Amino acid sequence: MSDQETTVSTSDQEIAELMVCRIASEMDESGVTVLGSFTPLAYASYMLAKLTHAPDAYMVGYNAMGMPAVELAFMGAEAAAYRGSTARWGFIDNVNVVHLANRGNVEAVSSAQIDQDASINLSVIGDWNRPKVRLPGGVGAPEVVQNYRTMLAYFGRHDPRILTEKVDFATGGRYPISAEARRARGLQDGPVKIITPIAVLIKTDDGVPFAIESVHGGASVDDVIAATGFELRVPDDVPATTEPTEEQRRLIRERIDPFGTIRFDFMTGAERAGYLREIIDREWSRAESALADAGRVRG
Amino acid sequence: MESKVVELEAIGEIVRDGDSVALGGAWLCNHPMAAVRELIRAGRRDLHLLSLIGSADVDLLLAAGAVGRLTFSMVTLEAFGLAPNLRRGAESGSLELEELTGLSMEAGLDAAGRNIGFMAYPGLGSPPTSDLVKLNPEVYGFVTDPFTGEQELVVKAIRPRIAIVHAWRADRLGNAQFDGTFGIDDDLAKAAEIVVVTCEEIVDTEVIAADPHHTKIAGFLVDHVIEAPFGAHPTSHVPCYTFDAPELLDYATVTTAGGEEQERYVTRLAAESEREYRDRVIGSRGPVLAELARQARVLEVAR
Numbered sequence: 257m258s259d260q261e262t263t264v265s266t267s268d269q270e271i272a273e274l275m276v277c278r279i280a281s282e283m284d285e286s287g288v289t290v291l292g293s294f295t296p297l298a299y300a301s302y303m304l305a306k307l308t309h310a311p312d313a314y315m316v317g318y319n320a321m322g323m324p325a326v327e328l329a330f331m332g333a334e335a336a337a338y339r340g341s342t343a344r345w346g347f348i349d350n351v352n353v354v355h356l357a358n359r360g361n362v363e364a365v366s367s368a369q370i371d372q373d374a375s376i377n378l379s380v381i382g383d384w385n386r387p388k389v390r391l392p393g394g395v396g397a398p399e400v401v402q403n404y405r406t407m408l409a410y411f412g413r414h415d416p417r418i419l420t421e422k423v424d425f426a427t428g429g430r431y432p433i434s435a436e437a438r439r440a441r442g443l444q445d446g447p448v449k450i451i452t453p454i455a456v457l458i459k460t461d462d463g464v465p466f467a468i469e470s471v472h473g474g475a476s477v478d479d480v481i482a483a484t485g486f487e488l489r490v491p492d493d494v495p496a497t498t499e500p501t502e503e504q505r506r507l508i509r510e511r512i513d514p515f516g517t518i519r520f521d522f523m524t525g526a527e528r529a530g531y532l533r534e535i536i537d538r539e540w541s542r543a544e545s546a547l548a549d550a551g552r553v554r555g
Numbered sequence: 556m557e558s559k560v561v562e563l564e565a566i567g568e569i570v571r572d573g574d575s576v577a578l579g580g581a582w583l584c585n586h587p588m589a590a591v592r593e594l595i596r597a598g599r600r601d602l603h604l605l606s607l608i609g610s611a612d613v614d615l616l617l618a619a620g621a622v623g624r625l626t627f628s629m630v631t632l633e634a635f636g637l638a639p640n641l642r643r644g645a646e647s648g649s650l651e652l653e654e655l656t657g658l659s660m661e662a663g664l665d666a667a668g669r670n671i672g673f674m675a676y677p678g679l680g681s682p683p684t685s686d687l688v689k690l691n692p693e694v695y696g697f698v699t700d701p702f703t704g705e706q707e708l709v710v711k712a713i714r715p716r717i718a719i720v721h722a723w724r725a726d727r728l729g730n731a732q733f734d735g736t737f738g739i740d741d742d743l744a745k746a747a748e749i750v751v752v753t754c755e756e757i758v759d760t761e762v763i764a765a766d767p768h769h770t771k772i773a774g775f776l777v778d779h780v781i782e783a784p785f786g787a788h789p790t791s792h793v794p795c796y797t798f799d800a801p802e803l804l805d806y807a808t809v810t811t812a813g814g815e816e817q818e819r820y821v822t823r824l825a826a827e828s829e830r831e832y833r834d835r836v837i838g839s840r841g842p843v844l845a846e847l848a849r850q851a852r853v854l855e856v857a858r
Binding site for chain 2: 294306311318331334335344347356375385386387392394395398425429431512525528533536546547
């Protein structure tokens with residue numbers, strides 16, 4: 257990547273959109289895509305894929321099987337998922353046949369840490385018995401990263417404490433990673449990909465470091481190396497990550513995420529509180545206006 | 556058969572101090588919050604909570620000092636942050652925790668529902684990719700697959716004494732319907748010895764029979780039925796209402812502060828009836844929460 261291309265500083269919104277598009281490109285109409293725990297940037301990716309190149313992709317959100325693409329209203333998205341979905345299944349039915357029976361295609365996870373072996377940490381910073389920070393726990397993430405076609409992990413920050421040599425605790429991970437070894441065990445044989453605000457990293461084999469697949473957001477290869485806590489392979493030619501098209505950006509801003517939930521992934525707790533209130537007020541006002549309009553019609 | 560319908564206040568008698576209690580719902584959706592508040596009003600102590608994906612339900616019981624032990628795969632306030640009382644309990648070492656992977660917890664509950672001792676759980680590969688396996692030798696074990704000779708990971712049956720779930724509607728015999736998020740509520744009802752269904756509305760059996768495909772819990776599994784409108788608030792109950800984001804933001808603020816501020820919050824909840832809670836916290840905002848559940852858009856796909 258040349259210096260000229262790195263001089264423009266890109267906004268969080270633009271970077272988030274690029275990451276949304278990069279994750280969306282992993283989705284196709286095979287297998288099943290599952291909305292995991294609160295990962296707004298990933299949710300937007302799935303909706304974008306449904307609205308563009310993979311309209312018949314089978315998507316599961318909550319207990320809504322075959323859910324449609326929905327507006328990612330902060331409060332309302334859950335209810336929308338059920339409208340237009342084609343079945344209601346309990347989680348146990350769903351995860352046994354999707355997560356455990358090689359039908360999982362895409363679920364991008366976001367964790368507190370990831371390491372050079374592709375282990376992820378959603379449990380604790382520090383010692384499990386007396387942690388510095390108790391994290392939420394992983395729910396289905398360990399099974400997703402182990403069993404899905406491709407392991408996709410995304411992060412709102414690219415930092416050596418997050419992309420670290422060894423996670424404090426492996427809530428889950430992926431083993432083996434090499435395609436042949438996975439096939440021999442009856443597992444789907446895709447690689448591990450990490451998507452961050454400055455790069456896409458890829459690991460295709462056990463015992464071989466992650467490689468830089470592409471860079472973006474005005475970052476150079478050296479920036480990526482400096483921000484990563486484990487060894488990276490640098491191919492001779494590192495391309496720039498594909499930029500979103502104007503149409504993709506429009507779909508994200510106007511239809512999929514009009515309230516701006518994808519930016520949550522880039523915020524610290526303190527920033528989030530103020531931004532949350534703003535988003536909540538907007539959605540709440542929209543509902544109040546709709547009620548007032550309905551009242552006027554009835555009146 | 557006699558009606559299984561009881562008042563919400565009966566929760567305080569059904570659940571005893573020290574009981575293992577599994578709570579339904581997932582993330583910010585459909586937790587049995589009216590029952591949670593009633594457990595606090597009844598002053599229950601030393602509960603062993605089981606929660607696949609808890610949020611304000613688990614955190615509030617922790618805030619009230621009602622919990623001795625927690626078995627879970629996730630507890631989070633999602634966009635509102637980490638669960639403050641889980642953090643305090645874990646980081647101070649005062650709370651006994653048993654953390655499991657999500658699918659293994661489900662497999663253990665599934666085993667209990669089928670009345671078998673353990674369940675094969677192949678989700679983590681070999682060797683298992685999660686440190687949680689080593690951490691919990693009393694839950695995870697290995698058996699030799701008699702057909703292949705391979706070592707297989709298994710999980711012990713997880714059998715809570717009581718399960719509490721919140722349904723859309725139910726009849727006097729406990730046939731319970733859901734149209735939105737029910738998580739593993741159906742399987743909790745199979746796994747527990749005693750099953751309590753709270754619901755938005757108790758209806759005649761004819762109403763259930765006219766629309767049987769929404770029934771997720773069969774009446775024979777259920778012991779007690781309780782009518783509790785807005786019984787999942789401030790979490791969601793689709794299709795009736797979304798989660799109450801302003802209230803959850805206040806909750807997160809108060810519980811993050813902890814100390815006296817949190818104590819006042821819990822004391823007020825404990826002192827008021829469920830009706831008083833609804834009047835105070837929901838009041839005229841109920842129709843807005845219902846409208847929020849109606850207005851989010853399904854996006855048309857161009858083909």
